[in-house]
Amino acid sequence: MTTPNKDWPLWEIFVRSAHGLAHKHVGSLHAADADMALMNARDTYTRRAEGVSIWVVRSSDIVASDPANKGALFEPAHDKIYRHPTFFELPDAVKNM
């Protein structure tokens, strides 16, 4: 409980704008606890009504993919072009599909 570190932990901030979009990462900040992180996020990231909802997550709780493994991780998506509708040629007679 009495760690020598007096610095406030880092929090990642996600804001949802009023237009029904998903929460989006906007940056990070330091705060002693979650309540303070919310208040600081309001002052830092929504001074011009950029959002209607804020999520704060401790940076240390985020698990990220390793950029070095980018190739292996995302490669399976590259050779499945049939997943895109434009892969299929439609007869001209079909106007809309």
Place this chain on the structure above:
Amino acid sequence: MYSQMVDTGVSKVRNTADMDDAERAFQARIDALEKIEPNDFMPQSYRQTLIRQISQHAHSEIVGMLPEGNWITRAPSLKRKAILVAKVQDEAGHGLYLYCAAETLGAERGRLTADMLSGKAKYSSIFNYPTLTWADVGAIGWLVDGAAIMNQIPLCRCSYGPYARAMIRVCKEESFHQRQGFDLMLALCRGTPEQKAMAQDALNRWWWPVVMMFGPPDDKSVHSAQSKAWRIKLFSNDELRQKFIDQTVPQAELLGLTIPDEHLKLNPDTGHYETGPIDWDELFRVIAGNGPCNRERLQARREAHDEGAWVREAAIAHARKKAARNQPHQEAAQ
């Protein structure tokens, strides 16, 4: 600029022959205008230079609150006071966006602050000048923020993702800063002769420091070439300075103010304004710590840091106590 003479740690631009494979691949990504993200490979010198540049930029935003904060309690109307409070709060926000960008490079916030307070890390020379009258608040918004925008708009396209994204946020807000400054100057220039004289006096004192704020001339700017190769500087000091002067001189004419440079003239062939000689010794003097307010600014930051220490400690103690109290509930839930 908000970051001046940032040391790149190299004496000449690294060419491909000096680089190993990883560095060559890194430079190729930059040349292809790809964004570098926090966990990507980057040469140590790129990382360190960016930490210096971004933190210097952040310190400038924070110290930059002091000259304007000086006038909050003496703003001439409630409207002007509310605008100035909002503007100064924005500067705090800009500092925070930038510190967070520096932290994505592995820099520790406490370390960055300590380096600024000890004088090891620099902030922009411009904030070492005093705000003697209300017109200075207008001059800062119009000229200093106007100059900052010149530099920050290209930085929205810089190679480091978190820095570029922070700049996009900053630029959106900076435009309000410049306009409120110009609006303030306009009000003074349309006011009494005394008010107009006050505006002219502010322009007289701020013009040259703002012109110098872009940094030394290109032939004396030793680190610019490497920073350009890394795309963390997109235009040279002289290019940005010229752009600023070309844009600002007509605005001064519109205000009915005179730029304090008897040699200033428009070159009809190039379409650019040419200035008289610039006293670079003054810039180097201010950067070395001997401007009019260097000591006062650092003293104010140190006092704020020291006097806020108990608040930071109390907040973390409170957070830990609360976390400890909630511990049994969490275990029960599992």
